[in-house]
Amino acid sequence: MATKLLYLEDFGVMAAAAHVLAVETQEDGRVSVVLDATCFYPRGGGQDWDTGVVQGADAEFVVEEVRLDEQGVVRHIGRFAHGTFAASATVACQVNEARRAINTRLHSAGHLVDMAVDRLGLPWTPSRGAHYPHMSFVEYGGKLDPAQAETVRAEIEQVVQKIIAAGGENEIRFIPVEHMHTVCRHVPENIPRNKPARVVIYPGNFGIPCGGTHVKNLAGIGTVTIPKVKSKKGVIKVSYAVAGIN
Numbered sequence: 448m449a450t451k452l453l454y455l456e457d458f459g460v461m462a463a464a465a466h467v468l469a470v471e472t473q474e475d476g477r478v479s480v481v482l483d484a485t486c487f488y489p490r491g492g493g494q495d496w497d498t499g500v501v502q503g504a505d506a507e508f509v510v511e512e513v514r515l516d517e518q519g520v521v522r523h524i525g526r527f528a529h530g531t532f533a534a535s536a537t538v539a540c541q542v543n544e545a546r547r548a549i550n551t552r553l554h555s556a557g558h559l560v561d562m563a564v565d566r567l568g569l570p571w572t573p574s575r576g577a578h579y580p581h582m583s584f585v586e587y588g589g590k591l592d593p594a595q596a597e598t599v600r601a602e603i604e605q606v607v608q609k610i611i612a613a614g615g616e617n618e619i620r621f622i623p624v625e626h627m628h629t630v631c632r633h634v635p636e637n638i639p640r641n642k643p644a645r646v647v648i649y650p651g652n653f654g655i656p657c658g659g660t661h662v663k664n665l666a667g668i669g670t671v672t673i674p675k676v677k678s679k680k681g682v683i684k685v686s687y688a689v690a691g692i693n
């Protein structure tokens with residue numbers, strides 16, 4: 448049974464009650480816990496997984512890693528600090544909020560780069576992104592004259608900062624993949640099918656097909672800079688940084 452993904456409906460859910468469906472020891476000696484619902488974000492879409500704790504009546508499980516499988520089942524991987532969970536026990540999930548906040552801000556900043564590229568009318572096709580503290584970039588298919596790279600870098604940085612200064616809240620919409628093109632400039636071909644299809648509408652009616660967590664108000668992202676834009680073999684890589692994180 449697919450795990451109910453609570454963070455899809457509300458980015459702010461950091462704690463939730465759930466029921467234990469399975470507790471298994473993995474080959475590597477760590478324990479995998481499956482619940483009926485979770486507020487833990489599993490790694491995906493370039494955003495890192497959450498960590499935190501799951502508390503039972505007389506047990507505490509430390510979540511070190513979170514994974515979503517092809518069937519939509521989330522595995523919370525880690526170890527018991529003490530005790531264990533009985534099948535169908537009620538437990539309390541608590542996400543490490545500081546880590547989540549960093550991942551969320553980085554992820555949202557990546558989408559602001561997309562918005563800036565769109566506003567500047569650059570004919571680039573979004574391909575992939577990495578929104579990790581040690582590595583934050585967005586890549587596009589397209590061409591860029593190396594002589595123009597610095598000008599484009601400065602323009603993207605300026606537009607990103609303008610968008611943040613204007614602020615505004617985003618909105619969550621569940622939309623079938625076939626209809627996403629009505630609200631999104633770009634709908635990737637490889638949208639994961641193992642979770643509900645969701646679009647996040649950023650201010651200015653900029654729809655993004657995305658299952659990650661986002662800063663509700665753009666002001667919460669902080670200061671974003673663009674240290675580098677480079678182009679190689681038809682791939683344009685825009686590196687970005689969020690002040691205080693990377």
Ligand SMILES: [Zn+2]
Binds near residue numbers: 492554558657658659
């Ligand atoms: Zn995203």
